[in-house]
Amino acid sequence: MSAPQDIVKQVEKLREELEYHNRQYYVLDTPEIEDNEYDALFRQLRALEEQYPELDDPNSPTRRVGGQAAPGFEQQQHSLPMYSLDNVFDLDGWSAFVDRVHRGLDGFGRVAFWVDPKLDGLACEIVYENGQMTLALTRGDGVTGEVVTTNMRTVRNLPLQLKSSPLPTRLEVRGEVVMLKRDFQRLNEMQEEEGNRAFANPRNAAAGSLRLLDSSITAKRRLSFIAYGVGDVAFPEGATPWKTHGEMMAFLEDAGFTVPFQASLCESPEDVAAYYQRLTDERETLPVEIDGVVAKVNSLEAQQALGFTARAPRFAMALKFPAVEAETILESIEIQVGRTGVLTPVAHLQPVEVGGVTVSRATLHNEEEIQKKGLLVGDTVKVRRAGDVIPEVVRPVTEKRTGKEEKFVFPTSCPSCGSSVERLPGEVALRCLNVSCPSVMRRKLTHFVSKAGLDMTRVGVKLVEQLIDKGIVSHPADLFRLHRAELHKLDRMGEKTIDNTMKAIDAARTESSLERLIAAMGIRHVGEQTAKTLARSFEDLEAIGAATVEELTALPDIGPEVAGSIHAFFRNADNHRMIEDFREIGLWPRGGKGEEPVAESAVAGKTLLFTGTLEGMSRPEASKLAEAHGARVVKAISSKVDYLVAGAKAGSKLRKAQELGVEVLDLEQFLAMVQAPGAETPAENAVEFDTVSEGSAEPEKAASDAQGTEVETRSAGSADQYSLI
Numbered sequence: 001m002s003a004p005q006d007i008v009k010q011v012e013k014l015r016e017e018l019e020y021h022n023r024q025y026y027v028l029d030t031p032e033i034e035d036n037e038y039d040a041l042f043r044q045l046r047a048l049e050e051q052y053p054e055l056d057d058p059n060s061p062t063r064r065v066g067g068q069a070a071p072g073f074e075q076q077q078h079s080l081p082m083y084s085l086d087n088v089f090d091l092d093g094w095s096a097f098v099d100r101v102h103r104g105l106d107g108f109g110r111v112a113f114w115v116d117p118k119l120d121g122l123a124c125e126i127v128y129e130n131g132q133m134t135l136a137l138t139r140g141d142g143v144t145g146e147v148v149t150t151n152m153r154t155v156r157n158l159p160l161q162l163k164s165s166p167l168p169t170r171l172e173v174r175g176e177v178v179m180l181k182r183d184f185q186r187l188n189e190m191q192e193e194e195g196n197r198a199f200a201n202p203r204n205a206a207a208g209s210l211r212l213l214d215s216s217i218t219a220k221r222r223l224s225f226i227a228y229g230v231g232d233v234a235f236p237e238g239a240t241p242w243k244t245h246g247e248m249m250a251f252l253e254d255a256g257f258t259v260p261f262q263a264s265l266c267e268s269p270e271d272v273a274a275y276y277q278r279l280t281d282e283r284e285t286l287p288v289e290i291d292g293v294v295a296k297v298n299s300l301e302a303q304q305a306l307g308f309t310a311r312a313p314r315f316a317m318a319l320k321f322p323a324v325e326a327e328t329i330l331e332s333i334e335i336q337v338g339r340t341g342v343l344t345p346v347a348h349l350q351p352v353e354v355g356g357v358t359v360s361r362a363t364l365h366n367e368e369e370i371q372k373k374g375l376l377v378g379d380t381v382k383v384r385r386a387g388d389v390i391p392e393v394v395r396p397v398t399e400k401r402t403g404k405e406e407k408f409v410f411p412t413s414c415p416s417c418g419s420s421v422e423r424l425p426g427e428v429a430l431r432c433l434n435v436s437c438p439s440v441m442r443r444k445l446t447h448f449v450s451k452a453g454l455d456m457t458r459v460g461v462k463l464v465e466q467l468i469d470k471g472i473v474s475h476p477a478d479l480f481r482l483h484r485a486e487l488h489k490l491d492r493m494g495e496k497t498i499d500n501t502m503k504a505i506d507a508a509r510t511e512s513s514l515e516r517l518i519a520a521m522g523i524r525h526v527g528e529q530t531a532k533t534l535a536r537s538f539e540d541l542e543a544i545g546a547a548t549v550e551e552l553t554a555l556p557d558i559g560p561e562v563a564g565s566i567h568a569f570f571r572n573a574d575n576h577r578m579i580e581d582f583r584e585i586g587l588w589p590r591g592g593k594g595e596e597p598v599a600e601s602a603v604a605g606k607t608l609l610f611t612g613t614l615e616g617m618s619r620p621e622a623s624k625l626a627e628a629h630g631a632r633v634v635k636a637i638s639s640k641v642d643y644l645v646a647g648a649k650a651g652s653k654l655r656k657a658q659e660l661g662v663e664v665l666d667l668e669q670f671l672a673m674v675q676a677p678g679a680e681t682p683a684e685n686a687v688e689f690d691t692v693s694e695g696s697a698e699p700e701k702a703a704s705d706a707q708g709t710e711v712e713t714r715s716a717g718s719a720d721q722y723s724l725i
């Protein structure tokens with residue numbers, strides 16, 4: 001008997017829909033529906049396929065691993081396929097899985113499970129040959145992935161070289177590339193400021209950032225790699241292979257990988273259920289977004305006995321969390337004008353509690369987003385904080401419309417100054433391009449004095465706002481020309497406060513570093529790290545302004561896009577005037593050689609020369625890596641060279657170096673130096689995870705500050721702490 005026609009149609013439609021969303025999600029990194037909506041469609045299709053086996057199709061989305069390669073990347077096959085995971089949404093589903101496992105493992109005795117959080121990022125495989133990282137591939141469609149080796153090398157917690165014993169001759173480490181919640185928040189704020197599309201969630205931000213063609217931008221995005229398994233492995237002779245998943249994870253941890261925090265060995269299915277409940281409560285407090293927990297049969301022999309379906313292992317199951325959502329009313333939409341003139345719509349919501357936090361505002365990113373979601377002012381809306389620090393308006397509840405809702409008309413002129421707004425080519429945002437727009441100036445100035453800028457805490461954002469409102473100050477340089485009499489005009493300014501303010505302003509003028517001044521100017525794409533690089537490489541602002549795009553691109557951590565933005569900034573007449581003002585008032589810090597190089601690794605501040613054929617890495621790649629860690633790379637040998645890194649078939653340079661007494665390193669030694677422990681991570685960026693092995697210590701509840709920018713979990717009892725950047 002064949003399936004009824006309407007069922008055939010429904011199955012076709014579901015497959016088409018799922019294919020469409022797969023492409024949006026995996027290839028374009030811009031999903032249009034929520035994961036739980038996608039999961040519901042997926043389950044619907046699977047149920048129909050089970051009911052009507054005659055409709056089975058090996059190409060059905062239920063039978064395949066999701067993704068496809070994005071254009072622009074070289075592709076390569078995995079030596080062993082990378083699978084997805086089957087998932088359940090409640091403990092009944094979990095029990096059904098446990099029964100299947102027991103049936104499949106008849107005679108194996110008691111089954112223990114290795115359980116860890118389900119990290120929401122994208123799967124990646126890193127290949128090591130004799131301990132050297134040689135290749136990184138995304139999961140792709142499970143068979144073929146995108147080659148992302150250069151970009152993965154910029155991920156700071158990924159070991160480029162392994163020092164494990166035994167050292168496998170080949171090792172494929174599998175794990176998740178993730179972005180910490182707070183890095184995601186920062187990135188989206190920047191995307192908005194720059195008129196670009198905001199990412200829907202940390203997973204999409206991680207996927208979009210890893211698959212960029214300019215690796216210097218990937219480097220800025222602060223991705224992390226968390227290892228959860230191994231693909232192919234070849235042990236040296238005499239080594240004993242692992243017997244359990246837990247042993248394998250211990251090996252990865254010893255070899256220098258960050259492994260899932262709070263992994264635990266559960267002796268029974270009930271222990272897994274308790275672990276799932278516990279993480280359901282704690283997920284909001286974790287620094288990375290997780291969307292469930294993953295339980296794997298611990299014995300590797302049992303894993304092998306159970307095997308795989310076309311899409312997923314039979315020995316593992318993802319227990320997904322329910323979505324944390326709430327309903328409220330979208331009362332109004334306000335337009336904010338940012339530092340770069342970008343107009344951002346902000347939703348004002350009737351206050352509602354979502355996952356323990358009261359939410360009353362949420363960014364709607366841009367006009368396109370409002371249209372895409374079909375939001376009307378007055379709508380009942382679903383609001384979510386799916387682990388994100390930032391609340392999000394998910395969609396309108398159209399069933400609850402009364403007819404009184406109104407379409408939001410995006411302004412065609414700036415709400416602050418009335419100038420007409422424009423959309424620059426290639427951007428989604430509308431901008432006010434008026435350089436003296438009060439809103440823009442206000443945001444520029446507050447950024448200038450803030451922590452991200454000159455850090456003039458003694459002056460303070462509040463005071464600056466008053467000065468702007470009273471028309472006393474409108475450009476950064478005006479601050480340094482203030483008179484006492486002008487400060488008298490402000491509220492609550494006694495002689496003593498005025499003294500202190502004047503002193504603080506003068507201190508900022510004479511003591512600010514070039515690095516801070518560059519960061520304060522708010523150049524597109526220039527954050528703290530690039531400001532540091534520029535300050536280290538140039539003598540002063542004038543020298544940076546004189547640099548060509550080529551000279552800028554040659555610097556570590558600066559790619560073509562960033563270089564173009566710096567170059568354009570210094571050629572803008574208003575910016576030029578601002579810089580001349582800085583010189584005139586004596587805010588003219590010096591950079592270049594005079595500045596302390598930041599010790600990031602053992603090669604920071606050293607001069608290096610590469611020669612010969614380096615195994616698994618091209619010479620330009622090695623140079624970029626050295627520069628990214630603060631070294632200077634030269635092309636000719638002289639006694640000024642600190643280290644010569646010599647590969648195979650090194651010739652005259654090696655001889656000359658030996659004559660001159662220059663220290664010679666092989667690639668392995670060089671990589672070890674690059675990764676030498678030291679000040680890799682600026683303390684403020686460190687997030688510590690604790691690993692609770694064997695389900696021992698209970699982690700303390702995380703503390704998060706009012707803005708939710710800093711989220712830390714810490715546990716007093718655990719010895720092993722990871723610094724994840």
Ligand SMILES: NC(=O)c1ccc[n+]([C@@H]2O[C@H](COP(=O)([O-])OP(=O)(O)OC[C@H]3O[C@@H](n4cnc5c(N)ncnc54)[C@H](O)[C@@H]3O)[C@@H](O)[C@H]2O)c1
Nearest residue numbers: 021025031033034035038084085116117118119123228294
């Ligand atoms: N919103 C959309 O339009 C849309 C479209 C497609 C897919 N999706 C979402 O993606 C899911 C399917 O994606 P998927 O196939 O990538 O699978 P998945 O994310 O459901 O699970 C498999 C993946 O989990 C990862 N993982 C994370 N932590 C792990 C751990 N500790 N151990 C082992 N693996 C771990 C691995 O990368 C593995 O590939 C859907 O269920 C849906 O939620 C959403």
Ligand SMILES: [Zn+2]
Nearest residue numbers: 414417432437
């Ligand atoms: Zn304006």
